Amino acid sequence: MAFAAFGSAPTTEHKGPTKTSKIVLALLMPGLVYLGLFFFTPLISLVITSLEVPDASGAIGAYQYGFAWENYVTVVTTYMPQILRSFMYAGIATIIALLVSYPLAYFIGVKLRSRPLVQRLMLVLVIAPFFISFLLRTIAWKQIFSDGGAIMQTVYSLGLMPTSQHFLGTDAAVIFGLTYNFIPFMTLPLFTTLERFDVRLLEAGSDLYASPAKVFRKITLPISMPGIISGTLLVFIPIAGDYVNAGQNFLGSSKTSMIGTIVDTEFLQTQNYPIASSLSVLLMAVIVALVSLYVRSSGTEDLL
Amino acid sequence: MKRFSIGKLTLPVYSFLAMAFMLIPIVYTIVFSFNNSKQRTNTQWQGFTLDKWLGVCNKPDVCSALGNSIFIGLVSTLIATILGTALAIGLVRYRFRARALVNLALFLPMATPEVVLGAGLAGLFFNAGVGAGMVTVVIAHVVFCLSFVVVTVKARVQTLDPVLEEAGRDLYANPTQVFWKITFPLLLPGIISAALLSFSLSFDDFIITYFNSGSVETFPKYIYVAAARGVPAEANVIASAVFIAAILIVLITQINGAVKRKRMLKK
Amino acid sequence: MAIDFKPSGADLELIDVRKDFPGFTALEDMDLHIPAGEFFALLGPSGCGKTTTLRIVAGLEEPTAGKVLIGGKDITNTKPHERPVNTVFQSYALFPHMTILENVAFGLRQRKIEDPLKKAMDALNLVELGYAAERRPQQLSGGQQQRVALARALVNRPALLLLDEPLGALDLKLRRQMQIELKAIQMEVGLTFLHVTHDQEEAMDMADTVAVMNKGHIEQMGAPEALYERPKTAFVSKFLGQSNLFVGSIVDSNKESLSIEVGGHKITVPKDRAEKQTGKIAIGVRPEKTTFHRSNPKLSSDHVVVGPGEIIDIRFTGVSNQYLIAIPNVGDVTVFAQNVGISPVIELGEQVWVSWKVEHSFGLSDLPAGNEDE
Numbered sequence: 001m002a003f004a005a006f007g008s009a010p011t012t013e014h015k016g017p018t019k020t021s022k023i024v025l026a027l028l029m030p031g032l033v034y035l036g037l038f039f040f041t042p043l044i045s046l047v048i049t050s051l052e053v054p055d056a057s058g059a060i061g062a063y064q065y066g067f068a069w070e071n072y073v074t075v076v077t078t079y080m081p082q083i084l085r086s087f088m089y090a091g092i093a094t095i096i097a098l099l100v101s102y103p104l105a106y107f108i109g110v111k112l113r114s115r116p117l118v119q120r121l122m123l124v125l126v127i128a129p130f131f132i133s134f135l136l137r138t139i140a141w142k143q144i145f146s147d148g149g150a151i152m153q154t155v156y157s158l159g160l161m162p163t164s165q166h167f168l169g170t171d172a173a174v175i176f177g178l179t180y181n182f183i184p185f186m187t188l189p190l191f192t193t194l195e196r197f198d199v200r201l202l203e204a205g206s207d208l209y210a211s212p213a214k215v216f217r218k219i220t221l222p223i224s225m226p227g228i229i230s231g232t233l234l235v236f237i238p239i240a241g242d243y244v245n246a247g248q249n250f251l252g253s254s255k256t257s258m259i260g261t262i263v264d265t266e267f268l269q270t271q272n273y274p275i276a277s278s279l280s281v282l283l284m285a286v287i288v289a290l291v292s293l294y295v296r297s298s299g300t301e302d303l304l
Numbered sequence: 305m306k307r308f309s310i311g312k313l314t315l316p317v318y319s320f321l322a323m324a325f326m327l328i329p330i331v332y333t334i335v336f337s338f339n340n341s342k343q344r345t346n347t348q349w350q351g352f353t354l355d356k357w358l359g360v361c362n363k364p365d366v367c368s369a370l371g372n373s374i375f376i377g378l379v380s381t382l383i384a385t386i387l388g389t390a391l392a393i394g395l396v397r398y399r400f401r402a403r404a405l406v407n408l409a410l411f412l413p414m415a416t417p418e419v420v421l422g423a424g425l426a427g428l429f430f431n432a433g434v435g436a437g438m439v440t441v442v443i444a445h446v447v448f449c450l451s452f453v454v455v456t457v458k459a460r461v462q463t464l465d466p467v468l469e470e471a472g473r474d475l476y477a478n479p480t481q482v483f484w485k486i487t488f489p490l491l492l493p494g495i496i497s498a499a500l501l502s503f504s505l506s507f508d509d510f511i512i513t514y515f516n517s518g519s520v521e522t523f524p525k526y527i528y529v530a531a532a533r534g535v536p537a538e539a540n541v542i543a544s545a546v547f548i549a550a551i552l553i554v555l556i557t558q559i560n561g562a563v564k565r566k567r568m569l570k571k
Numbered sequence: 572m573a574i575d576f577k578p579s580g581a582d583l584e585l586i587d588v589r590k591d592f593p594g595f596t597a598l599e600d601m602d603l604h605i606p607a608g609e610f611f612a613l614l615g616p617s618g619c620g621k622t623t624t625l626r627i628v629a630g631l632e633e634p635t636a637g638k639v640l641i642g643g644k645d646i647t648n649t650k651p652h653e654r655p656v657n658t659v660f661q662s663y664a665l666f667p668h669m670t671i672l673e674n675v676a677f678g679l680r681q682r683k684i685e686d687p688l689k690k691a692m693d694a695l696n697l698v699e700l701g702y703a704a705e706r707r708p709q710q711l712s713g714g715q716q717q718r719v720a721l722a723r724a725l726v727n728r729p730a731l732l733l734l735d736e737p738l739g740a741l742d743l744k745l746r747r748q749m750q751i752e753l754k755a756i757q758m759e760v761g762l763t764f765l766h767v768t769h770d771q772e773e774a775m776d777m778a779d780t781v782a783v784m785n786k787g788h789i790e791q792m793g794a795p796e797a798l799y800e801r802p803k804t805a806f807v808s809k810f811l812g813q814s815n816l817f818v819g820s821i822v823d824s825n826k827e828s829l830s831i832e833v834g835g836h837k838i839t840v841p842k843d844r845a846e847k848q849t850g851k852i853a854i855g856v857r858p859e860k861t862t863f864h865r866s867n868p869k870l871s872s873d874h875v876v877v878g879p880g881e882i883i884d885i886r887f888t889g890v891s892n893q894y895l896i897a898i899p900n901v902g903d904v905t906v907f908a909q910n911v912g913i914s915p916v917i918e919l920g921e922q923v924w925v926s927w928k929v930e931h932s933f934g935l936s937d938l939p940a941g942n943e944d945e
Contacts, residue, residue, distance in 0.1 A: 027394030028406060031387040031450060038447045039413050042424030049427050100322060107319040120558040124551065125323050130504050131550035132330050133543045135527040139535055140329035140336075143347050183326065233415065241417020244510060249531040260419040260511070267423050267515065277427060280420045291415055470631050471664035473651035475678035475723070485677075489668045 043284070050278035061271035071278040079262055079279060086258040087286070089171070089246070090239040093178040094186075097235050098228065100179070101186040105227070106220075108187075109194030126187050134181050138250050141177055142168060145251075169253030177245040182238065186231040193227030229298055237287055259283050330547065337540035345534025356537040357545075363538045369526040370542050376438070376513075376522060377506040380445035385499045387446070388453025389491070395454070396461040413451045421447065422515030429516065436518030444516045445509060449502040456501060460494025504550070581642030581655070581730035581763060582607045583628065588637030590623050597623040599787045601637070605765060605780070610757050612766045612778035616810070620787040621767045625733050628765065630654050641730055652681070657724035658733040661740070663716045665708035671695065671719050672704040678727040694726035695719070697756070714745045721753070725760060734766040738773060746770075750777055771811050775799065783807050803846050805853060805939035814855040815904050816935070818942045821852060828929060834900025836877045838932070845934025853935040853942070859907040860931040863894065863923040870926055877901055878924030885919060896923060 053066035076083070108126070112119040129137060145151060145167050156163050167173050201223070205215040243260030246252035259279060267276035336346055340353035361367040395406060413421070425444050429436060468490065472482040510524040517525060527539055583605040590598040598620045605611045613621040626632035628639060630651035639647045646654055657678065665674050675694050679687035695701045698718035700711075708716055717737055724732055737753075738746045754777050757764050768774050774781045775795035782792040783806070791798060791807045802808035805816060817838050819831030830839040831854060840854045856875075863878075870876055880898030887910075894906045894917070904925050917923065 021400070024394050024398045024400055027390040027398075031391040031454075032406065032409065034387055034446065035409055035413065035450065038425065038428075038443055039416075039421070040409075042421065042428045043416075045428045045431060046420070046424040049431075103315060104319050104322045107315050111315060117559070117562050120562050121555075122319075122323065124554050124558055125327065127554075128330060128547075128551060129326060130508070131554075132333060132547040133524060133527060133539075134508055135510060135524055135531065136333050136535070136539065136543050137329040139527070139531060140332040144328070144332065146347070180326075180329075237415055237417060241419040242511070243419065244528070247531075249528075260417070263419050263423055264514075267426065273427060273430075276423055280423045283417060284420045287415060287417065465662065465664070467660055467662055467664040468666060470629075470651070471658070471660055471666070472677075473631065474629055474656070474658045475727070476652045476681035477677075478650070478652050481681065486666060 046277045046280050046284075049273050050281045052274045052277075061273070063274055068274065071274050072282065075275060075278045075282060079259070082257055082259050082262055083282070085171075085256070086240050086260070086283075089175055089178055089258065090236050093175050093182065093239050094232050094236045096175070096179045097183050097186040098232060101183055101190055101231065102224075102228075105187050105190035105194050109191045110197060110199060113195075113199075123191065126184055126191070129181075129184055135244065135250075138177050138181065138245055141180065142251055145173065168251060169248075169256065171256060173251040174246045174256045177251040178239050178242065181245065182235040185234040185238075189230040189234065190224060190227040193224050197223055225298065229295065233291060233294075237291070240287060241283060333540050334544040334547070337537055337544045339537050339540075341537050346537045346540065347534070356541045360538050360541045360545075363536055365521065366523075366526060366536070366538045366542060369521040369523045372438075372520060373507050373523040376441050376445060377503045380442045380449055380506045381499050381502040383442070384446045384449035384453050384502050385495060388450050388498060388502075389457050389495055391450075391454045392457035392461050393487075393491075396458055397466070410451050410454050413448055414455075418448070418509075418511040419515075422512040425512070426515040436516050436520075438520050440516045440518070441513055441520060441522070444512050445506040448509070448512065449505055452505060453498040453502055456498035457491065457494045460491050464490050500553075507546075583731055583763060583765065584638075584640040584643075585624070585628070586638040586640070588624070588627060588634045588639065590620070590627060590632065591635045596787055598627070598634070601788065603782065603789070605763060607642075607763055608761050610754070610764045610766065610777060610779045612768060612774035612781045613784055614768055614771060614774040614781050614810075615784035616769055619784040621769075621784050622735060624784075625658070625735055625765065625767045628731070629656055629658050629733055655730040656733060657727050657729040657731075658735060659717075659720045659724050659737040661736040663708075663720040663737075663740075665716055665719055665723070667708055670705050670707060671700065671711070674708065674719060675723045675726055677723065682727070691722075691726055694722040697725070698722045698752075713741055714749060717741065717749060718752075721756070725756070725762070728760075729762065731763045731765060734764060734768075736768055737766075739768070739770075746773070753777065775811070783810060785810070799857075801844065801933055802855070803935060804937050805855075805935055808855050808933070808935065809939075813858050813905060815858060815861070816853050816855045816939050817901065818851065818853045818938055820850065821848070824848070829934065833877075834898065834902075836875075836901060838875050838877070839872075839929045840932035840934040841930060844930075844932065846936035847934060851938065851942075853938050854932050855935060856927050856932050858893070858905040859891070861904070861906045861925050861927045862908070863896065863906050863917070863925050865917075865921070865923060867924050868926055873929050874926050875929055875932065876924055876926040877904065879922045880904065880925070882917060882919055882921050882923060885917075896925060898925070 048065065049063070050071055051065065051067050051069060052063035052071075053068045055062045055064040104126075108119055108122045112122060143149060147166055147168075152167060155161050155167075161167075197220070201219055202215060205219045206212070241260050243258045243264060244250055246256040246258045246261060248254060259282075263276045263279050263283075266272040266279070336349075337356060338352050338354065339346055339349055340351040340355065341348070342350065391406075391410065395403065395410075422444070425440070425447070426436070429440050434440060464487070469482050469486055472486040473479075477485060508524060509522075510528055513522050513525055514528065523539075523542065527535055530536065530539065583603070585601050585603040588598055588601040588603075590596070601620075601624060603624075613624060615621045623632060627634050630646075630649060630653075634647065637647070638645055641655065665671075666677065669677070672688060672691050672695065676687040676691035679690055684690065692701060692704060695704055698721055700715060700718055700722065703711060703715065703719075708719065711719065717740075720737065734753075738749050741749060750773055766774070766778060775798075778795065780792065781795050781798055783790045783798065785806045790804050791802065798807065799811055802811060802814065808814035808816065817831065817833045819833040819838065821829050822832045823830035823837065823839075824842075826842070828839050828841050829845055829848060829852070830837045831852060832838075838854050842848065845852065845854075867878065868874075868876060877898055878896075880896040880901070882894055883897045883903070884893075884895035886893040886895075889910070891907045891909050894908065896904045896906060898904055906925055
């Protein structure tokens with residue numbers, strides 16, 4: 001009933017359509033033009049480049065348009081291991097990050113409510129890693145897990161691993177580093193939803209359902225869904241495109257190269273722009289497809 | 305007597321362990337900023353020294369990289385904050401038909417892996433014949449900071465009651481005065497946190513910078529390149545100093561906020 | 572820009588003001604004249620257009636058609652900050668980032684009036700909040716915030732003060748107390764007040780003139796007593812207090828009165844109290860004007876008698892008892908009886924007759940909802 005909106009209730013802004021659109025344009029246009037120029041144009045440019053072929057001169061880094069969709073075939077056949085590995089790393093790291101973060105976010109957001117100062121301090125600690133270079137943090141882990149380090153020495157002396165094997169350079173090491181680096185991106189959105197969570201619902205729930213496990217599954221979990229969705233997206237997407245953790249100078253080895261590694265090499269070193277571009281377009285396309293499927297199936301389209 | 309229950313302790317103990325785990329590399333980095341390493345690398349503990357802190361710019365390339373990172377961070381934050389705040393106000397305050405589309409356009413940059421945006425922009429600049437440098441880095445950083453600014457400021461605009469602005473108009477303030485005396489001060493906390501977020505994103509960015517910076521050295525780029533042969537302790541000094549400064553700023557604002565809230569509840 | 576501030580209020584005129592929103596019309600051809608210095612109340616349910624009227628006067632909403640005049644000057648096309656009008660908002664709308672004193676001084680500063688802080692302090696003292704000058708709005712109670720909002724508006728000496736349900740957020744006791752204070756301040760400063768409310772008691776208590784609004788137009792306007800004693804429409808008779816309404820065709824008409832027939836009873840109204848004198852009309856009476864009897868009272872023709880009916884509900888409200896009596900073929904009739912004896916004086920289910928003096932009947936210009944197309 002539209003009429004009721006104009007009684008005593010606080011009224012919303014209503015102006016003539018012409019005036020509004022002028023203000024809206026002035027507010028939105030600069031930002032949107034910027035995004036158009038420097039976000040959407042590069043994406044389109046990527047698609048075009050991905051279809052190019054080497055030009056007649058044959059010079060390195062020189063290409064011309066050729067609608068070479070075969071580039072995509074080449075990319076998929078050549079780099080299948082890297083493509084699969086990237087999404088596997090991202091999937092596993094996202095799940096671990098969720099499992100690690102949820103109890104933590106619940107503790108800070110729900111249990112620490114009665115102590116606002118402790119809550120705020122804990123929150124600062126959660127975001128503390130943001131303030132120190134993630135490259136240095138990763139290098140710190142590399143040194144902690146180096147063969148000569150205390151941890152690996154203990155592992156070797158206990159006979160848990162033969163000395164001929166190393167932790168660094170394995171899938172596990174890369175997933176460990178990725179998970180570590182992206183845990184705050186999971187914890188923060190979870191905290192934000194759990195912070196507003198009405199604890200009385202739990203009491204009402206235990207009044208109606210009895211078992212704590214059921215209360216968690218039927219009440220707490222559905223209510224924290226928005227946080228879980230944004231957290232998993234904020235973790236999965238950047239990991240799928242990351243390649244620093246997997247780098248040989250960091251936690252990975254030649255056996256852990258990811259999509260990003262290839263794009264970096266093809267683009268910056270071999271200057272094979274079409275291959276680098278088609279790989280990027282592929283990565284973007286898979287992510288957009290996964291995200292829209294995920295968001296649709298979880299019924300949280302209004303999150304966007 | 306209250307029954308002692310292990311179950312009640314599990315969550316706090318777990319949480320403190322998880323926090324401790326998160327802090328390990330930070331402590332490690334700070335500790336190794338005091339390492340008296342003689343070689344270029346900084347992997348073995350060789351005794352405590354303040355030399356690296358006192359003479360951090362003895363390695364001039366570390367310091368100039370830091371200077372570049374700060375400059376890039378400030379300029380891109382300024383641009384992203386202005387553009388993003390305008391977008392946030394427009395999106396919350398006005399209903400228009402393309403609203404959902406604009407929201408999607410703002411979400412997409414956050415859903416784009418850095419390597420895709422980095423390569424895309426680099427390709428664009430290459431095709432346009434624009435040489436990579438300070439300008440291209442700033443342009444690139446604004447792109448990924450913008451969406452985060454919009455999200456942060458939007459949350460603040462949503463809590464701002466439009467009636468306050470009407471009250472300002474009613475009390476003889478023209479639209480410009482209403483903005484600067486009422487809207488802006490009330491949005492300021494949100495704008496500040498957006499700017500801080502934007503700066504830290506820009507300051508710590510490596511991948512997009514790597515694709516678009518040409519010969520311009522930034523702090524993360526310096527570390528990435530140095531990682532091949534060993535990162536000098538001076539890099540740890542700079543990272544630790546930045547960390548301590550940032551933590552202090554955040555702690556002060558957070559404690560300030562908590563104290564204010566407490567005082568308000570007491571009145 | 573020069574704003575013309577009257578020392579003691581100016582009159583307000585709305586001429587054929589209309590406001591269309593996408594999909595509906597909030598105001599239809601509204602004509603209104605409020606003389607200078609009057610306390611005027613716009614009363615109506617939510618959605619009746621009263622807040623829209625207020626916002627048009629404040630300049631926060633542009634009318635689709637029509638004119639707004641203050642002190643005879645057309646201000647329809649001026650911006651809110653150019654109007655000599657101030658508003659006390661329903662939510663008070665105090666600026667949370669300023670002290671109380673700065674809130675009150677805001678309008679003075681905008682207009683570059685000398686000594687804004689001193690004048691603001693005087694205004695705060697007027698509402699007895701001088702001691703809170705350096706506090707923040709969030710530190711004050713609802714009633715205190717309301718008084719600050721009032722001071723912030725009054726300090727500008729506007730020609731017209733608009734009050735948008737300013738007491739709506741307060742609890743009943745505080746509301747009654749603020750009503751008295753508000754009225755006293757209005758008498759003291761002598762400004763024109765336009766007060767919007769859905770609380771009929773508040774409107775009747777405070778205003779010199781009340782306009783009852785419904786669906787975007789004024790149903791009836793007048794002094795509170797006149798509105799109550801002589802409601803002219805079914806809406807007003809039900810919105811202002813309670814009424815028993817009877818609908819029937821005129822069966823009898825003489826020089827002084829008209830009568831209709833309802834369920835075999837004759838219900839009479841003096842001609843000078845009937846808005847409509849032909850065909851099917853509605854006649855009403857206030858419940859407190861009626862009396863019930865255990866036997867048919869056999870009263871003379873200056874009384875209306877209906878019954879017998881059965882008492883189906885009794886409510887004890889303190890000063891009076893409310894009885895609901897179901898009369899066959901007539902409907903339910905409400906009777907208020909003053910609680911002078913030991914209550915209740917009668918039991919549920921008893922058979923009673925109801926009577927009132929003809930001079931207390933009123934005839935409406937329209938029929939209550941549901942009777943129009945019979």
